[in-house]
Amino acid sequence: MTPFIRIQNISKKFGKLLAVDDVSFNLERGELFSLLGPSGCGKTTLLRMLAGFEKPSEGYIEIDGQNMANVDPADRPVNIMFQSYALFPHMSVSNNIAYGLKRASLPSDEIKARVEELLRLVHLSGMGARKPSTLSGGQRQRVALARALARRPKLLLLDEPLAALDKKLRSETQFELVNIQEQLGTTFIVVTHDQEEAMTLSTRIGVMDNGKLVQTATPNEIYEKPETRFVADFVGDISFLEATVIERTGKYWLMEAATPIYAIGSSTLTSGMKVSLAIRPEKITLTSQSTGHLNEFPVEIEDWAFYGAGTQYKVIGPDGIKLKVYQSHNQPSHANPRHLETGFVHFSPDATIILEG
Amino acid sequence: MRSTVPLLVKLLATAGFGILYIPVMMMMIYSFNRGKLVSVWAGFSTKWYKELWYDDVLLTALYKSLLIGFSSATISTIFGLLIAIAFLRFSNFRGRLFLSLFASAPLVMPEAVTGLSMLLLFIAMEASFGWPSGRAVDTIMIAHATFGMCCAAVVIQTRLRDIDKSLEEAAKDLGGRQPFVFLSIILPLILPSIIAAWLLSFTLSFDDLVIASFVSGPGSSTLPIVIFSKIRLGVSPEINAIATLMILTISALVMIGSFLVLRRDGKK
Ligand SMILES: Nc1ncnc2c1ncn2[C@@H]1O[C@H](COP(=O)(O)OP(=O)(O)OP(=O)(O)O)[C@@H](O)[C@H]1O
Ligand SMILES: [Mg+2]
Numbered sequence: 001m002t003p004f005i006r007i008q009n010i011s012k013k014f015g016k017l018l019a020v021d022d023v024s025f026n027l028e029r030g031e032l033f034s035l036l037g038p039s040g041c042g043k044t045t046l047l048r049m050l051a052g053f054e055k056p057s058e059g060y061i062e063i064d065g066q067n068m069a070n071v072d073p074a075d076r077p078v079n080i081m082f083q084s085y086a087l088f089p090h091m092s093v094s095n096n097i098a099y100g101l102k103r104a105s106l107p108s109d110e111i112k113a114r115v116e117e118l119l120r121l122v123h124l125s126g127m128g129a130r131k132p133s134t135l136s137g138g139q140r141q142r143v144a145l146a147r148a149l150a151r152r153p154k155l156l157l158l159d160e161p162l163a164a165l166d167k168k169l170r171s172e173t174q175f176e177l178v179n180i181q182e183q184l185g186t187t188f189i190v191v192t193h194d195q196e197e198a199m200t201l202s203t204r205i206g207v208m209d210n211g212k213l214v215q216t217a218t219p220n221e222i223y224e225k226p227e228t229r230f231v232a233d234f235v236g237d238i239s240f241l242e243a244t245v246i247e248r249t250g251k252y253w254l255m256e257a258a259t260p261i262y263a264i265g266s267s268t269l270t271s272g273m274k275v276s277l278a279i280r281p282e283k284i285t286l287t288s289q290s291t292g293h294l295n296e297f298p299v300e301i302e303d304w305a306f307y308g309a310g311t312q313y314k315v316i317g318p319d320g321i322k323l324k325v326y327q328s329h330n331q332p333s334h335a336n337p338r339h340l341e342t343g344f345v346h347f348s349p350d351a352t353i354i355l356e357g
Numbered sequence: 358m359r360s361t362v363p364l365l366v367k368l369l370a371t372a373g374f375g376i377l378y379i380p381v382m383m384m385m386i387y388s389f390n391r392g393k394l395v396s397v398w399a400g401f402s403t404k405w406y407k408e409l410w411y412d413d414v415l416l417t418a419l420y421k422s423l424l425i426g427f428s429s430a431t432i433s434t435i436f437g438l439l440i441a442i443a444f445l446r447f448s449n450f451r452g453r454l455f456l457s458l459f460a461s462a463p464l465v466m467p468e469a470v471t472g473l474s475m476l477l478l479f480i481a482m483e484a485s486f487g488w489p490s491g492r493a494v495d496t497i498m499i500a501h502a503t504f505g506m507c508c509a510a511v512v513i514q515t516r517l518r519d520i521d522k523s524l525e526e527a528a529k530d531l532g533g534r535q536p537f538v539f540l541s542i543i544l545p546l547i548l549p550s551i552i553a554a555w556l557l558s559f560t561l562s563f564d565d566l567v568i569a570s571f572v573s574g575p576g577s578s579t580l581p582i583v584i585f586s587k588i589r590l591g592v593s594p595e596i597n598a599i600a601t602l603m604i605l606t607i608s609a610l611v612m613i614g615s616f617l618v619l620r621r622d623g624k625k
């Protein structure tokens with residue numbers, strides 16, 4: 001069976017600049033795929049090629065078995081929600097939503113019913129007569145979403161849909177977006193450079209760097225099993241330790257990184273290899289006394305920051321190795337070590353990530 | 358904190374506006390003078406306005422000025438719109454820089470130069486293919502349209518530049534095709550500037566004396582030309598009356614125009 005959406009070796013050159021570099025991935029029907037990456041890595045360019053506003057320099061795009069190469073943006077089963085929303089300022093909310101329906105020359109009572117239905121979907125019933133300029137940022141965002149959904153696209157592209165919203169509205173809207181997506185079963189590609197947003201929203205995430213798609217996986221895999229140092233660093237907080245492989249001891253590999261460390265890793269490692277060990281802050285436990293755990297060593301506490309639900313520490317271990325440690329305040333009686341100046345950290349070998357090269 | 362305007366600035370501003378507007382006010386007041394002398398007040402009367410109504414030369418000139426104004430403003434606006442679109446929507450065509458220089462040069466060129474070069478062009482054209490035969494209403498119209506086109510392009514461009522390009526893409530994405538996308542999205546948004554451009558071109562044409570004197574022929578005198586020739590025989594209160602009417606009309610048009618240019622859709 002061919003995949004619903006197939007993106008095959010797509011590249012885009014602007015003069016000498018390679019904005020999108022040989023990107024390939026497939027999407028199943030109903031997926032919510034996030035494109036994540038730093039500013040300027042080519043996310044918008046990739047979306048614009050899918051919508052048909054830019055012609056790929058190489059490669060091809062297939063949607064539901066149909067090659068998109070020579071299909072005009074107006075004829076693609078794809079709609080896009082722009083970062084700026086691009087609502088038509090001289091039209092009412094209803095007319096904005098109806099614009100695409102009128103182009104499909106539907107009968108007017110059908111258009112009216114569909115507009116009402118969409119307004120209900122995005123919780124804007126009764127606001128159809130308002131002009132976009134009289135709406136709040138969140139309301140505008142929902143009008144833009146309704147307008148993009150109106151023609152029942154097979155693929156909906158959203159370019160940083162939540163970028164203009166404040167933090168609280170943002171998290172509410174994230175869930176709403178997921179709800180709507182599940183309700184309609186439309187395939188979504190959401191561009192963002194906010195990794196938390198990508199984690200919350202998506203069934204799968206594609207991480208882009210410098211025009212290349214470096215890893216495509218579920219949010220959990222991206223977080224727990226990043227394949228490159230770039231992905232590990234870009235998604236969530238992480239500390240790196242430069243280590244040398246010593247030997248295999250049972251289930252784990254023994255490494256030397258200023259202090260002996262046991263880590264889990266594939267059997268392709270060999271003794272003497274240089275690797276990066278990555279470890280997430282919340283996987284590390286900070287204690288005031290030694291507890292005798294595996295992978296324990298003494299540290300000095302350099303700095304800490306209180307986050308309400310937890311505290312983030314910056315600690316320095318033997319030989320100056322730096323680690324970030326996050327302790328959640330899950331026990332009220334937890335002896336709060338934040339006034340400590342020295343302590344011990346330990347972490348499970350299973351929580352480590354070995355990045356080769 | 359309130360900023361206080363220095364006294365000197367206040368004085369200079371008052372003097373400046375005074376020099377600019379007191380003569381205009383005087384002229385308006387004296388257009389209601391009963392006496393024939395321009396500088397001696399002899400009581401209120403509207404007789405000069407009545408006299409205007411029976412002055413065939415002035416009325417014919419007014420008709421020609423209006424005709425030239427309407428047609429040249431319309432041509433200017435259409436071409437100005439096309440230039441503005443070409444500049445902003447097709448940003449990378451060859452010779453763009455030259456065209457943009459050429460399009461704004463007439464705004465700063467001395468009118469006498471523009472007028473003279475137009476005259477030379479018309480003479481050369483007549484010599485080579487017989488049109489336009491002589492100078493008349495049509496030559497003034499063409500000259501004014503050329504000049505007005507540049508102003509119209511500038512006015513419309515200012516507005517068009519503010520319009521988010523993604524609006525057009527959104528319309529295409531939703532199944533719209535050209536020219537429908539232009540008519541349904543861009544045109545309504547730039548309509549105020551189009552009207553403003555038309556009013557501005559009309560005003561420029563309606564009170565132009567210099568260019569019109571170069572390219573007008575016998576029997577095609579516009580209102581400013583007639584007024585100017587009358588003044589050489591001495592200022593009569595009748596001139597004050599027609600000038601008052603012109604000032605009122607043109608200020609009204611300019612005010613509508615600037616209002617339309619400055620207005621933005623909705624409140625931000
Ligand atoms: N029309 C264009 N002409 C030339 N270069 C372009 C064009 N559009 C984008 N680029 C370049 O391509 C690269 C990728 O741009 P793109 O807009 O896709 O980045 P992005 O990942 O969306 O970034 P952001 O997160 O800041 O929106 C950038 O270096 C940009 O300068
Ligand atoms: Mg972008």
